[in-house]
Each structure stands twice: as structure tokens, then as C-alpha cells.
Amino acid sequence: MRVSVPKEPTGRLSDAWRYCVGTGRFELALRRDYQDSLATVQREIGFRHIRGHGLLSDGVGIYRPYEHRGARRVHHSFTYVDQVVDAYLDLGIKPFLELGFMPAELASGDQTVFWWNGNVTPPRSWPEWADLVRATISHLVDRYGLAEVRGWPIEVWNEPNLKEFWAGADQEAYHRLYELTAHTVKEVDAELQVGGPALAPSAGDWLLRFADFVAARDVPVDFVSQHAYTSGSAQHVPFGTHQRLAPSSRLLEQFAGPGRKLRGTALAGLPVHITEFNSSYRPDNPIHDTALNAAYLAPVLAAGGDLVDSFSYWTFSDVFEEVGVPTALLHGGFGLLAHRQVKKPTYHLYAFMARMGDLLLTRGLDHLVTRDATGRVTVLAWAPVDISGRDASPTGHTVRLSIPLDAPQRTAFALRSSVSEEAGNAWAAWSAMGRPRSPDQRQLDLLRELAEPVRRHQALPIAGGRVDLDLTLDRHEVTLVEITAVADETPPWWDEDRLLGTGREER
Template identity: 65%
Template sequence: MTSLVVPSEPTGVLSDAWRTCVGTGRLNLALRRDHHESLALAQSEIGFRHVRGHGLLSDDMGVHRPYDAAGHTGTRYGFSYVDQVFDAWLSLGIRPFLELGFMPSGLASGSQTVFWWQGNVTPPRDYREWADLVQHLVRHAVDRYGLDEVRRWPIEVWNEPNLTQFWQGASQEEYFRLYEVTAAAVKDVDPALQVGGPAVSPGADDWWQPFADFVTDRDVPVDFLSFHAYTAGPAQHVPFGTYQSLRPPEVLLEQFARPAQLLAGSRLAGLPAHVTEFSTSYRPDNPVHDTAYQAAALAPVLARGGDLVDSFSYWTFCDVFEEEGVPTTMFHGGFGMLGHRQVRKPVFHLYAFMARMGRDVLQRGADHLVTRGAGGRLTVLAWQPVGGSEAPPETDRHALRLTLPVGPTASRVSVHRSRVDEQRGNAFTAWRHLGRPASPTSRQLAVLEEAAQPERSTTSLPVADGRVELRIELERHEVTLVEIDVVDDETPPWLDDARILGRAGDPGQGA
């Protein structure tokens, strides 16, 4: 059992890099009502600042519209869908994190595509026309939303160009050319706009130094670095699903730290670093995303990741997502922290718990984070530490004991606990017990929504010498939030709860 005395004075400030950005499906899906409803829920309980997704320039957004008819040839730029998406996001208090991609078919140099929805991943056939496209998009955003607003939107060039699936041939030379042209086009609109990259996937160490050398030698602007982090191994496909081995969650933190290590001493050292995608699995059909394990694995990452990077964006906030086609079942291993019909997954609760933490860090450990917030309120996020696929299975119980400072004048504190584990706050477990219905009935959906709620309890504890002893017993893969407030007891002296049922001394009543 972990047993620790928590210090009274803060050891630091809790970074909120974990909610600077969150991912979403391709931008055309943001036109759907369920996307908007899911984002509204995430914003009300968590409050992200930016959202990033693929496909801003793909054909289904209708931005790049070349024409050749009746003696007229040229390109028309359409922003009706883009405006609807950005207007809706901004109305919910969340800004775009612009990913420039994929290639419009009318500008593409080839036919290679990725995903069910066929995003084109070839270089532009004409880089001057690509620059015009970028400038029209950015100028339109500035005209519509104002320069001060758009300066707060990071602009990322492409997605995972180190993979042949996302960039034809995974050519560094061709990507560097794309980056240079794009950065110049963005800066020509306004030098203070933020542009960055290279948005590489894990394992792309061989890209960082060449990228640094290129932008240094040619004096290409770079305002931030972007990259991705995942812990899953090769895909083991089954019909409509994938299984993968998993590395320990600490690997994510190692990946967060890696670019800064590789770029030390270069011109890019010290630039803001944004992990624009992270999770356990990089597959949109791996059931690990739906489990309590997912929440327990990512708890230490949220607690510590902000010490390493400026943002790390969970991929994604909801299951409105179609990379491998339209999902065929309610739970299908989707990336989202919200399932279909806004059913909360355990990892959603982890984020909602983090949103209720205080600003001042009193202590961080391998299985807990203790903070103090406004008015002296203490919050404890605790989790069962988990390993990867090669680690022994987690035990059924994990315990910790913390002696917490609450102040010399307190005599009692209230303790409000919210729990998520294999059974509590776990709609995936309930769905399995229901027989995994592909399209739940209204009754089954009501059961899932109820099962998705954390178990909540409230009690109180005595204070001795300004401290309270908190014992937390965690179930397998549990993540729990404990909120502690000093009690200002207003109970009148004539009240006796033991008399409520007319039984003097009834042990079932009273505090």
C-alpha cells in the first residue's frame, strides 16, 4: 500500500496542456448533429481550447473548385462548409487547430488516397496553385473572424508525412518543399500567424534533424513542432476490428520528450511542442479505447505530460469517425472518449475528473495526483498503475493511504468520491452483458447511459492536527476522483438524526 504524507506547500502548478487540444474525425463530419452534440457535452464537462481533424481541404469540404466551361477557366474557392464548421466550433468556445490537408483532387499530382473516404495524399501538381489555395483559406478566415482571432489558431502542415499511407512515397524532400511553400503562404497573410510541423508519427526520429537542417539552411519559418504518440504494436485484424499489443503508458511520456532531446542545440530547440494525436492504439477499431484500462493507462500521462510538451491532443473526442468505414456497432473500438449517442466511456470521465482538479500541485506519484484549488479545496486523482501487454495482469485491488493537509482550524471534512473501473462508470461492460447489441433499443440505450455514470459517494472524516487521513481502495483498472472540503457545520443543537425513525440510538441514522 502506498502511504505518504502530502506536503502543505505546493510543489508546482498543474499544467492544463492536456486540454489545449482534442482530435476529431474528418471535418466534413463536423456538419453532423451528433458531432455538434458530442462536442457540446465535452465542452460543458471538460472545456478544450482547440480541436484538430483531417480533411479540411479534401473534396467533401468543397474548398478548391477548378472550372473550365463556356470559355472560362480558373479556380473558385468555396467556404460554405468551412464556415459552418468553424462557426459551430467557436460558438462552443473551441478554436480550430488547422491541419492543412489532404490534397484536393483538382490539384493532386496523383491518385493515391487513404481511408474509406479517400483523402488524396499526393503532392500538389502545381505548388503555386497550392500556395494560392492556402492563402485564400487563411485570408478568408482572417476576413471572417478577425486577425487577432486567427493568430490564435495553430496551422499545421499535413499529417504524418513520414508514412507512405499519408504522403506518397513518404518523401522528406517533397514534404520539405510543401512545408516551405505553405509556411511562406501563411506568413504572407500575416507574419504573426503560427505555422508548424512536421506532424510525424511515432518512430520518425530520422526526420527531425533533416527537418531542422532544411528550415535552418533556407530560413523557413517554424513557430511550433508537432508530432504524434501511440503505444500499440502491429495490427492483428479480425472482421470489423483489431487487436494489438500495448506498451506501458510511460512510453507515451518518452515519446513526448523525444523531439526536444533530438533537437537540442538546433535552431528548433525550445519551440512550443504540440502532440497533435495521442492514445494507446492508432487504430479506430481497437476495443481497448472503450475500456477502463484506457483511462487507467492515460491517467499518469495527463498528470505529467504538461511538463514535457505544450499540448497533447487526445485522438479523438467522439466516435463520429469513419476512417475504416461507417461503424457497424454501438461500441466498435472507436477512438472517441464519447461513443455514439454521447455515451461516456471511462476515459471521458478521466478527463472530466482532471477538469475538476485544482491549480496547485501538492504531490504526484505513480498512482495519484493531489492538488489544491480555490478556497483550499483538495482534490485527489488516483488510479491503479497498469503495464503493457508483456507486464503481469493487474491485480484486483490496489490501495493507497494519504495524509492530507487541510488547515489548523478544520475539525471535519466532507469527502466526495467518483469511481470508474471495470464495473462502475463502464458502459462497455454493460453493453457486453446486454449481448453486444449492434443497434441498441431505446431501453438498452437508457441502460447504457445509466451504466456510464461514475459511482458517487459522499462521507466525512475527522481532522487531527490539521490533517486528514484518506484511505483509497481501488478496484482493477480503477480511476477515482476524491474531492475534499472543510465542513462548516450548521447543524442546530436540537437535531438528532437517530430519532428520525423513532428508534433511539438507531445505528442506521446519523453522520
Template identity: 75%
Template sequence: MSPDEPVGTLSDAWRHCVGTGRVELALRRDYQDSLALPQREIGFRYIRGHGLFSDGMGVHRPYEWQGARHVRHSFTYVDQVIDAYLELGIRPFLELGFMPDELASGRQTIFWWRGNVTPPRSHTEWAALVRATLKHLVDRYGLEEVRTWPIEVWNEPNLPDFWENADETAYHRLYEVTAGAVKDVDASLQVGGPAISPGADEWLDRFAEFASRRDVPVDFVSKHAYTSGPAQHVPFGVHQTLGPAQGLLEQFATPRERLKGTRLGELPLHITEFNSSYRPDNPIHDTAFHAAYLAPVLARGGDHVDSFSYWTFSDMFEEAGPPTALFHGGFGLLTHRQVRKPTYHLYAFMARMGSELLARGDDHLATRHPDGRVTVLAWAPVDASGETPGPERHRVRLSVPMRTAGEAFVRRSTVDEEYGNARTAWQRMGSPRSPRREQLDILHEAAEPARYHLRLPTSDGRTDLDLTLTRHEITLVEVSPVQEETPEWWDEGRLLGRGA
């Protein structure tokens, strides 16, 4: 039952930030077309991706002149990327990495596109790169603007694949040098980390101790959250076990619990990556199950953190190489031809929720808009263990407050195994790896949620909703008062001219 008065304000931490494939991809037209879609329908505020300093962006350009080594910092591509972001109404959440090859101390790389993950051979030259980049951004976009952009130092340094030998001491040194360079440009710029992956929370303890002992600037804390088990590989894909969605919320809550009493305990906390699986080729990402699985996370995540960033907005993502099929288990809310996935609709539904929190349960979230409209997001609970397929039907009954008497207009939008689920249609087509134009048109059509409209009576200032959800369904119900303007002379029974 929803109370008449709000019990709080619904946090919008779920759309504060979204992830992306390496930032170099933003130079492509189809990437920008893809990003424009969620910006129209969801409205993320920040975007975060790897590779700002990787060679594909061409920032660090050493050269020889008169027998001496110099470095030219070039921002041609950086400007194009950030200009595109700002034009689409989204700001960069700057992740500083990976290492330019000419500055790297080793040859270890990660991903198909070979991001270098070794420390700098010259911390002085690395600091100059950071300072030059931020000074350029301040000059181009203005200090007040750049002060709003969080600056994160590296990505998952606790993993040897992302930071050579997962050398914690070397990361602390990199962080200290980087934070100092950031503050050299302006003391109000926001710098933070350590952007660790799940399962390494002791890094947070030592990061806090290091920051306190060395008096190192830290303006926010960041980490990542995933709930999948080890990858079971098949060609161009994986299968993985999956923990309960509650595990994501527990991971969100962990940093503040661990850092309580330290100088980092009250800082903003950003989950700069989260998803179910950490693999870009796990088909679970493409399913209706995934949307229902993440619904309670979006409903409650803001209770624990200042932001939690879905990894990622699009399947235009090349860590394991360019996608080999339209649906291939990519992280994206969208496929690489802008086909909406069920989890995209979860975010689009959240974007239509009100700010006043009326009720929240294990299978629903109810909110109200300032004009009195009530919006309900409901979902069918899922079994992440895979031991049961989940109930074929799930019933949600709510009584929602309406500020006016009369009848209520109800609009219901639904995504499940059949509707709003282009993957189902794609499989029935035969799973074409490169759909023809007419097939893509069908898939875009299949990706549309089912929509229903009805009128319900309002009694004693309340409208009763009785929702039956199918397996893995998420549904958005928007309830508003009917303002009757049908002319008094109109008789629907005479539609065909009968009667007098």
C-alpha cells in the same frame, strides 16, 4: 504524503487540444451534440482533424471561363464548421490537407472517405488556396483571433499511406510553399509541422536542418505518439500488443531532446495526436484498463510538451468506414451515441483538479484549489504486457492538508470494471450492435461513475485518506472542510418521533 505547500503548478497541456474525425463531420447535428458534452464537462481549447481541403468541404472549385482555367474558393462549409466550434467554446487547430482532387498530382487516397495524399500538381495554385482560406478566416473572425489558431502543414508525411512515397523532399517543398503563403497573409500567424508518426524521429533532425538552411518559418513543432504494435486483424476489429504507458511520455520528450541546439529547440511542442493504439477498431479504447493506463500520462505529460491531443473526442469517425457497432474499439472518449467511456471520465476527473500541485506519484496526483479544497486522482497501476491481470486490490494512503480545523467532507467518484463502464453492461446485454432506445438509456446510466460521500476527521491540519482501488480503477476524491449548519435542536435519534 502531500506537503502543506504546493510543489508547483499542474500543467493543463492535457486539455489544450483534442482530435476529431474529419472536419466535414462537424456539419452534422449529432456531432455537435457530442462535442457539446465534453465542452461542458472538460473544456478543451482547440480541436484538430483531417480533411479541411478534401473535396467533401468544397473549398477548391476550378472552372472554365472564356477558354481559361480559373479557381473559385468556396467557404460555405468551412464557415459552418468553424462557427459551430466557436459557439461551443473551442478553436480550430488547423491542419492543412488533404489535396483537392482537381489540384492533386495523382490518384492515391487514404481512408473510406478517400482523402487524396499526393502533392499538388501546381504549388502556385496550392499556395493560392492556402492564402485565400486564411484571408477569408481573417476577414470573418478577425486577425487577433486567427493569430491564436495553430496551422499545421499536412499529416504524417513520413508514412507512404499519408503522403505519396513518404517523399521527404516533396514534403519539405510543400512545407516551404505553405509556410510562405501563411506568412503572406500575416507574419504573426503560427505555422508548423512536420506532424510525423512515431518511429521516424530522424525526420525531426532533417526538418530542422532544412528549416535552417532555407530560412523557412517554423513557429511550432508537432508529432504523434502511440504505443501499440502491429495490428492482428479480425473482422471489423484488431488485437494489438501494447507497450508501457511510460513509452508515451518518452515519445513526448524525444523532440526537445533531438532538437536541442537547433533553431527549433525552444519552440512550442505539440503532440497533435496520441493514444494507445493507432487503430480506430481496437477494443482497448473502450475499457476501464485504458483509463488507468493513460492516467499517469495525463498526470505527467505537461512536463514534456505544450500540448498533447487525445485522438479523438468521439467515435463519430469514418476512416475505416462508419461504425458497425456501438462499442467497436473507436478512438473516441464517447461512443457515437454519446455514451461516456471510462477514458472520458479520466478527462472529466482531470477537469476537476486544482491548479496547485501538492504531490504526484506512480498511482496518484494531488492538487489544491484556491479556496482550499483538495482533489486527489488515484489509479490502479496496470500491466500493459497482458502477462498478469493486475492486482484485484491496490491501496493508496495519503495525508492531505486542510486549511481549517474540524471535519472534512469527502466525495469519491469511481470508474472501474463495474462502475462508470457502459461496455460491461453492453456485453451483458449481448453486445447489441444498434441498441434500442431503452437499451441506450441503460447504457447511459451504466456509464455514470459510482459516487460515495463521507466525513473524516481533521487532525493537526491534515485529513488521512486510505483508498482501496479495484482492478483498473480510477478514482477522484474531493476533500473540503465541513461547514456545520445543522440546528442545535436537531436530534437524528428522534427521526421517528421517539424520545423526548
């Protein structure tokens, strides 16, 4: 059946998908591969904020206690902070600050998380924690200006409802941390945005108890944050993990959760930021590298902005070391980009979204249609994903649209860009190469070339102010079609037959 796309926009397409993107720990931004990758992402996608762990951890070196003349003192150093934030701003992206983890010498215990040992215990000195927060935020305001930093959301900790990220998943201790931190931020400036609690999925009543606590204590909260993943229990193999996935619609259900739970509470109506989301929560799950991941997430990007103020893909790059240094170029990392700027199919899903118009014409289970101010129509279409088995997803899925194109011309130019199991798929090419762990320069160049979408074009007749578009999609294909009316400037003497000198001579 052919879908008739409305002529008039039904609204504006939300760009909540572009508000923020995730990153590996803070100091990784000092690396060349990281900055080259972020430059690529910003050039072709253009995220507005970036969020990651470890701003206050030892690797960034802010908290520096010392003794002088018999007295213990604390020096706050921002050498690395300045370099990272300067690099971000130069690339057109602003921080979404996450305050964590605990400096080792300020920590009350020795429990850590990740290969790089982020300490997840409360401070042994609450006043020194407040001083650390105050000094950090004040420095950023002094260096970058109050008007600038007021636009940077400030999130308190990460997933405190998990014992791996907050000792004992102690909610009372987290409430104390949040209260002190939020008041300290507001002491710097009342209009700075502070929020949390950055909960992992399946948080139970944590969010409601948090809402009750901040309301009873009159603690400032400017936004609510939570995370969303759809993977189940892990099956571990050496240097990798495999997991079953729930349908991607579960991500949208998780996005809607905070707003639904907070109805009738003091936090109802606050902005909701999903500060991490992906299919799998593991940084070594090969699903992230596949075309399946792109097709699986396409309906989430198309509809997620109706439910939340932002949803942040975790992460933009495989420069990421939570479970250790990666053992191969493609290793199941979270990134839209593998190391060395090799693009994954999900990267192209985002790049396609970045090329769409902002006027929403229609949206369906397998397509999204927009128009921009110039009249250019863009169609994003995706093949349905069946997660019951590796080969279960269909091939040959069709999308048929009748698209309005209000133009006096008789012909439209359609440019189609596609990624699938066979096209624009670095994972498939790398697998066919024998999965080289450290590709040489020739292999890297080839992988980058084969990771680009397949592009084709066609002329479409305009009849009655409409064009008919028929798309047959390969398995796990995501495709973008850009349609513009043709202003034909072909000279009247042009004759295709004369290319080889066989046409009739002009007289």
C-alpha cells in the same frame, strides 16, 4: 506506507492535456450527433482547440475549378468551413488547423488514404496550392478577425513520414510543400502560427533533417508537432483490430523526444505539440472502450504537461470514419464518447482532470494531488495496469495519503467518483447486454446511466490540520476524491434518534 502530502504547492498543474483534442474529418462536424457530443465534452471537460484531417479535401468543397469563356479558373468556396468553425466557436473551442489533404483535381496522383479517400499526393500546380492556402487563411482572418486567427495554430499536413499519408514518404517533396505553405501563411500575416511536420512515431531522423532544411532555407517554424502511440503490429478480425501495448511510460518518452532531438538545432526551445496520442493507432481497437485504457493513460495526463506544450487525445468522439462506417455502437473507436453521447471510462478520466485544482501539491506513480483557490483538495488515483495479459492487473491496490487541510473545522467532506471494470463502464454493461449493435432507446438510456461514475461520500476527521485518506482501488479503477472542510450548520436541537419518534421530547 502513508504518503505525507506537502502543505505548500510545488508548482502549478499544467493543463497541456486540455489544450487540444482530435476529431474525425472536418465535415463530420456538420452532423447532429457530432455537435451534441462536442457540446457534452465542452460542458464537462472544456478543450481549447480541436484538430482533424480533411480541411482541404473534396468533402469540404473549398477548391472548385471551372471553365469560363475558354479559360480555366478556380473558385474557393467556404460554405461548409463557415458552418463548422461557427459551431466550434459557439461551443467555446477554437480550430487547430491542419492543412490537408489534396483536392483531387489539384493532386498530382490518385493515391488516397482512408475509406473517405483523402488524396495524399503533392499538388500538380504549386501556385494553385499556394492560392488555396492563401484564400483559406485569408477568408478565416476576414470572417473571424486577425486577433482571433492568430491564436489558431496552423499545421502543414499529417504524418508525411508514412507512405500511406504522403506519397512515397518523400521528405524532399514535403519540405517543398512546407516551405511554400509556411511562407504563404506568413504572407497573410507574419504573426500567424505555422508549424509541423506532424510526424508519426518512430520517425528516425526526419525531424533533424526537417530542422536542418528550415534553418538552411530560413523557413518560418513557430511550433513543432509529432504524434505518439504505443501499440504494436495489428491482428485483424472482421471489423476490428487487436494489438499488444507497450507500457504507457513509452508515451511520455515519445512526448520528450522532439525537445531532446532538437537540442542544439535552430528549432531548440520551440513549443512542442503532440497533435495525436492514444494507446492504439487503430480506430477499431476495443481497448479504447475499456477501463484499462483510462487507467493506462492516467499517469500520462498527470505528467505529460511537464514534457510538451500540449498533447491531443485522438479523438473526442466516435463520429469518425477512417475505416468505414462503424458496425456497432461500441466498436473500438478512438472517441472519449461513443455515438449517442455514451461516455467511456477514458472520458471520465478527462472529466476528473477538469475538476482538479491548479495548485500541484504532489504527484506519485499512482496518484496526483492538487488544491484550488478555495482550499478544496482533489486527489486523482489510479490502479496500476499490467499489459502482459488480460487478467494480470492487480485488484485491491491501495493508496494511503495524509493530506493537509488548513481549516478550523474538525471534519471534512470527501466525495469519491470512480470508474473501473465494474463501475462507470459502458463497455462492460454493453457486453453483458449481448453487445447489441443498434441499441434501442431503452438500452441507450440504460447504457448512459451505467456509464456514469459510481459516487460515494464519507466524513473524514481533521486532526492537526490534516486528513488521512485510504483508497482501495478495484482493477483498472480511476477515482477522483474531492475534499472540503465542513461548515457544520446542524441545529442544536437535532437528534438522530428522533427520526422515528423514539428520542427524548424537548422541554
